[in-house]
Amino acid sequence: MDNEAPDPLIFAATLLAVARDGAARKTDRTRARLLAALARELGSGLTRHDLKVAEVTRTAGLAHGTFYRYFPDMPAAVETLIEEFSHFVQMHLVAARTGTETDSRERVKAATLVFARLFRRNAGLMRCLIGLAAEETAFARAYRRLNRDWYGRVAGAIARDREDGRPSEEHLPAAYALGGMIDEFLAQIYLRREPALAHLANDEERIAGILTDLWCFGAYGGKG
Known part of the structure; x- marks a missing residue:
């Protein structure tokens, strides 16, 4: 071992x-x-x-x-940890999207699967990120920074796929809404341990499939 x-x-x-x-x-x-x-x-x-x-x-x-x-103290240590963890998560998500085919559904599923795996394996750290996101602390700043960078990429992908002539900034609300859906669903499974979803806890592939279907419908109108 x-x-x-x-x-x-x-x-x-x-x-x-x-x-x-x-x-x-x-x-x-x-x-x-x-x-x-x-x-x-x-x-x-x-x-x-x-x-x-x-x-x-x-x-x-x-x-x-x-x-x-x-x-200097425990809060400073935790802030440092969460800051570095934020970059760790972002690095893996970017790598997942970069290493896939150009098909939108494959990109989404690859990133969603990696995020589900990261969430499950680092649930305590994810709890800090999500639970403290609303506070004006380094925790919240790290989380918002992670979200802004990531959702900017997502909005750009939606704009490219839809080819509707709208700038990527106009797709940011959809990106944030879909990202919030994923955060909440994974929190229900791995943080709050919702009994109705317990059968999914060990099946990251199925979780990624469910969320990918919903994401593609919301972002691309079911294409992909």
Whole structure:
């Protein structure tokens, strides 16, 4: 088991890979250990209000005082983690769309499948992003930045597919509405654990298929 490659869609595993990289600077490795421990604590079901420096450093295998060499307090550490996680999610979504055929449905399904997998594997971090999106904090800014960049690309794709002469900005409301649909559906499954959707929790392909059908109907009028 120890020799198995880490899941590249689990952000904590990505951080641990940095922490174990002998070629990286010691300060970078230690910082990554702290952030990975923080991600694991959030993944265990704790909220950001429940987090304790002592528990995070214990999970990381570091002295208590080490935490304060990198972060002034726990909120700052969590903000840093969420900021980096936002970029991690965006990177995977862009890669999923870039690596597919030009057919719109295939692009949508590839990105939706990756997002469902990211959501499931990083549910604790997604809870932070979604739950705090309305607050005027670094959490919210990171989430809105992620959304703006992503939905701008989506609106551009809708404009190109429809070829109706309307600028991509006019398709932004549809992009936001469809994105909100996906966020809410995945939150029902992986955060609120809605019993009526429990049978889908282990079937990411089916989840992606359902959401892709709805997305293509709303964005492209059923084409794709």
